[in-house]
Amino acid sequence: MKEKVKRISDFEWLLPKGSRDKMRVDAKIIANDAVFGALEDDAITQLTNVACLPGVIEPVVGLPDMHWGLHSTGIRLSAP
Amino acid sequence: MSGEAMKYKFVKGPTSDVKFEAYGHSASELFENAALALSSVMCSIRNVKPKDSIEVSVEGRDMQDLLFNWLGEVIALVDIHSMFFSAFKVKINGNKLKATCYGEEAKPKNSLTVVKSVTYHDFRLEGDDKRGWKAAVVLDI
Amino acid sequence: MGAVSAFDAENGIISSGLCGFDINCGVNAIRTNLTAAEVRPKMRQLVDALFRAIPCGVGARGKLKLTPDQLDEVLVKGMGWGVKNGYGVKEDIARTEDNGCMEGADPSKVSSLAKQRGRDQLGTLGAGNHFLEMQRVSDVIDPKFSGSLGINRKDQVMIMLHCGSRGLGHQVATDYLKSQEEAVRKYKIWIPDRQLACAPANSKEGQDFFAAMKAATNYSFTNRLVMTQWIRETFEQVFARTWQEMDMHTVYAICHNVIKFEEHKIGGEKKKVYVHRKGATRSFPDIPVLIAGTMGTASYILRGTEAAMEKSFGSSCHGAGRAMSREGAIRKFWGGRIKEELLKKGIESRATNPQVLAEEAPHAYKDVEEVINSVHGAGISLKAVRMEPIGVLKG
Numbered sequence: 119m120k121e122k123v124k125r126i127s128d129f130e131w132l133l134p135k136g137s138r139d140k141m142r143v144d145a146k147i148i149a150n151d152a153v154f155g156a157l158e159d160d161a162i163t164q165l166t167n168v169a170c171l172p173g174v175i176e177p178v179v180g181l182p183d184m185h186w187g188l189h190s191t192g193i194r195l196s197a198p
Numbered sequence: 199m200s201g202e203a204m205k206y207k208f209v210k211g212p213t214s215d216v217k218f219e220a221y222g223h224s225a226s227e228l229f230e231n232a233a234l235a236l237s238s239v240m241c242s243i244r245n246v247k248p249k250d251s252i253e254v255s256v257e258g259r260d261m262q263d264l265l266f267n268w269l270g271e272v273i274a275l276v277d278i279h280s281m282f283f284s285a286f287k288v289k290i291n292g293n294k295l296k297a298t299c300y301g302e303e304a305k306p307k308n309s310l311t312v313v314k315s316v317t318y319h320d321f322r323l324e325g326d327d328k329r330g331w332k333a334a335v336v337l338d339i
Numbered sequence: 340m341g342a343v344s345a346f347d348a349e350n351g352i353i354s355s356g357l358c359g360f361d362i363n364c365g366v367n368a369i370r371t372n373l374t375a376a377e378v379r380p381k382m383r384q385l386v387d388a389l390f391r392a393i394p395c396g397v398g399a400r401g402k403l404k405l406t407p408d409q410l411d412e413v414l415v416k417g418m419g420w421g422v423k424n425g426y427g428v429k430e431d432i433a434r435t436e437d438n439g440c441m442e443g444a445d446p447s448k449v450s451s452l453a454k455q456r457g458r459d460q461l462g463t464l465g466a467g468n469h470f471l472e473m474q475r476v477s478d479v480i481d482p483k484f485s486g487s488l489g490i491n492r493k494d495q496v497m498i499m500l501h502c503g504s505r506g507l508g509h510q511v512a513t514d515y516l517k518s519q520e521e522a523v524r525k526y527k528i529w530i531p532d533r534q535l536a537c538a539p540a541n542s543k544e545g546q547d548f549f550a551a552m553k554a555a556t557n558y559s560f561t562n563r564l565v566m567t568q569w570i571r572e573t574f575e576q577v578f579a580r581t582w583q584e585m586d587m588h589t590v591y592a593i594c595h596n597v598i599k600f601e602e603h604k605i606g607g608e609k610k611k612v613y614v615h616r617k618g619a620t621r622s623f624p625d626i627p628v629l630i631a632g633t634m635g636t637a638s639y640i641l642r643g644t645e646a647a648m649e650k651s652f653g654s655s656c657h658g659a660g661r662a663m664s665r666e667g668a669i670r671k672f673w674g675g676r677i678k679e680e681l682l683k684k685g686i687e688s689r690a691t692n693p694q695v696l697a698e699e700a701p702h703a704y705k706d707v708e709e710v711i712n713s714v715h716g717a718g719i720s721l722k723a724v725r726m727e728p729i730g731v732l733k734g
Contacts, residue, residue: 129717130650140531148651148717152709161341167531168344173351173540175344175605175612181619181656182713184341240397270513276398277456277506304398306691309734312397312466314360315513318520318533338360339467 119162123147123154132177133166141169143176153182206235209334215317217336228323228331229265229288229295233272236316237283237301239337240276241308246284248300257294262323264293265333269316272299280304314338340617343654345603346540348611352528353545354537355515355552357615359596362512362552363559364469364503365436366593366629367567368640370489372586373496373578375475375729382473382687382730385577389471389689392569395464395734396691403461403565410458411446417557421564427589431564435592436621437599439560445550449507450514457507457558462565466691466734469502471570472631473730474638481723484642488590488627490724497726498587499638500566501631503596504559511555515548540613549598556597563592590640591627595620595657603652614652620720622647622655628720631658632707638726639711646718655720656710681731690733 122137126146131154133145145165149157161184169178204221211217218235222228237243256271258264268288276282283301317336325331340359346352378385394401405413413420418432418439432439446454464471476495479485490497504511522538522545523530530536538544567589571582578585599614599621622628622643632638647653681688714720 127717129713140529146650148656148713148719150709150713150716153713164340164532165342167535168342168357170529170531171344171346171352171354171535171537172528173347173349175347175351178344179342179651179654181341181343181651181654182710183618183656183658266517274452274456274506274510277460280398280400280459282398304396304400306396306399309396309398309466309691312469312734314467314509315516318516318536321533 119166120157120159123162133162135169138166141166142171143169143174143178145169145180146177147180147184149182157184205231208235211336215319215336216339217320217334220333220335222331224327225261225331226288226290226295228325228333229268229290230286232265232269232333232335233283233286233288233299235335236269236272236313236337239311239339240313241282241304241310243282243284245308246282247302248285249302250281250300252279252281252299253296254299255294255296260293262321264290264295265323266316266321268295268297269335273313273315275299276304282308311339341619341656343614343616343619343652345612345614345652348540348600348613351540351613352537353540353549353598353613354535354615355512355519355548356534356536357617358512358552358598359617360509360512361503361596362508362555363594364501364596365559365563366595366631367500367563368590368592368627368629369498369500369567369570369587370590371496371498371574375494375496378473378496379685379729381577385473385573386687386689386730386732388573388577389570389732392573393464393471393566393732394462395466395732397466397734399463399734401459401461401463403459405458405461407454407458410454413461413561414446414449414554414557415444416440417560418564421561426568427564431567431589431592434589435560436594439564439592441553441556443550444553444557446554448547448551449511449554453507453510453514456510457505460505460507461558461562462569463505463562464502464566464732464734465505469734471566471732472499472638472728473497474499474726475729476724477637477727478725480725481642481721484625484723485640488640489586489588490590490640496729497590498570499629499631499726500563500570502559502563502566504555505562507558508555511551515551518544519548552598556594559594560592591629593620593627593629601653603648612652614654616654618657619654620657621653622651622720623653624648627723628655630656630707630711632728636707638728639707639722640724641711641714641720642723643720644718647720650717651719655714658707658710686728686731688731688733
């Protein structure tokens with residue numbers, strides 16, 4: 119999903135509503151280069167999920183602290 | 199610990215949440231082990247003595263819903279009674295269960311993480327009494 | 340989650356999953372006229388005294404035991420109940436989003452299980468990423484705006500409180516997640532993710548949830564006000580001055596997991612819509628936006644802007660996002676080491692359990708500076724003050 123995101127200004131990115139099936143409106147992301155670079159694909163997919171809901175108004179906006187997704191360090195929890 | 203079946207383990211989950219898998223030969227055992235996994239996130243269960251007990255009844259639309267409601271009940275009990283739990287005895291009957299939760303007063307030194315809720319993310323319950331039961335649960339913490 | 344979405348009042352939905360389980364998790368900022376130089380020598384004493392004054396941790400017993408009627412009053416009146424009962428002052432209400440009370444809360448829409456959990460938890464900090472922090476101002480970036488908030492100089496000591504609606508709010512969110520799962524079937528709504536269960540905003544299910552959410556929101560506002568009162572009293576004991584003498588006034592208090600029915604310009608005309616902020620803060624023109632960093636990292640106060648109204652339904656971020664899972668953080672950092680690391684940075688900390696410090700290790704969070712630079716660069720909220728922690732209390 120991340121590859122479909124287009125930059126529209128220094129701090130704003132657009133994921134147009136055609137990016138996936140059932141998306142009703144555009145999604146926008148507010149992020150600088152550093153934040154955008156670190157954004158996980160799952161977080162972006164989550165944002166597009168919101169854009170599929172009935173009566174949603176354009177745009178759905180992802181803020182730079184959006185976080186989601188599987189992280190490689192998520193492993194077995196062992197108590198001390 | 200050889201010869202003892204694994205009760206639960208924590209697996210890769212969403213970054214801000216905790217995911218575990220629980221197992222059991224019977225559904226009741228699975229429900230007990232899922233509650234243990236949940237409890238181990240909230241408190242240091244090895245330091246919690248099972249000296250007091252609370253009895254509860256829980257219902258659900260089906261087994262999945264029953265598991266969701268059961269784990270939600272355990273979360274609520276911690277707040278309501280200011281207790282931590284380190285052992286559970288569950289008896290399932292259709293879409294209902296009766297359980298006894300064993301533990302003691304919640305001591306700050308045993309406090310770990312607040313679990314806000316069980317979520318529906320990847321929520322799975324499958325199995326039967328022949329092959330055994332397995333559940334996957336993601337907790338919002 | 341770090342997102343804002345708005346829904347049409349007539350044909351849109353309202354969603355518990357898009358509000359978040361910790362309804363009205365939010366931040367209060369309190370200023371003081373103390374300097375870091377004055378406070379640091381007494382920090383150990385202060386942190387320990389706060390630890391005694393404010394119950395924290397999982398399952399902690401609160402100090403207030405409310406009757407069912409009192410709890411209902413908190414759910415309806417929010418901070419108004421608090422001030423009436425000796426917690427905080429009227430000015431705290433004026434310095435809070437929505438004046439510390441969402442109108443239209445209905446306690447009858449809050450389950451008895453939620454009420455059982457909330458009855459004895461008012462005035463508790465909870466655990467996880469909730470905390471109470473003493474901070475020093477490191478940079479006054481917008482002197483005019485920060486001056487209007489009573490923040491004027493470097494090394495001025497501030498207090499930030501990050502907390503939510505506790506067990507009551509979590510239960511309301513869970514209860515309505517379940518009821519919305521049924522609503523989705525009843526109203527035949529296709530949802531891409533079970534956690535986005537919802538109901539039509541103008542349905543009974545939708546309005547019941549909204550009324551319960553408002554009740555939980557009011558509980559959170561009141562919870563933070565009770566703790567504000569105890570923070571003031573603790574400072575009075577430690578510094579032997581009244582809180583008024585120490586200028587310990589609320590700078591502002593915000594929500595960052597909430598649904599608001601707000602008027603926005605949609606397609607050229609003004610319309611009231613359901614704005615869902617999940618891990619997002621309201622950012623209205625010239626109103627403070629409070630961003631609490633995580634333990635050991637910077638926090639910010641920003642100024643809301645007109646640009647936010649155009650670009651993000653009057654919203655900004657809420658804080659750093661997690662870059663590492665909690666398990667990963669516990670594995671990688673050990674609480675004891677974290678405490679030392681914080682001390683080396685000049686930060687005294689106290690938590691119920693060392694493992695708790697490890698879970699919330701600063702390295703586990705995305706760099707807050709980049710998040711702040713992003714919202715500032717986009718113009719949706721502009722930097723005014725930067726603060727660094729000097730003392731932390733965590734559950």
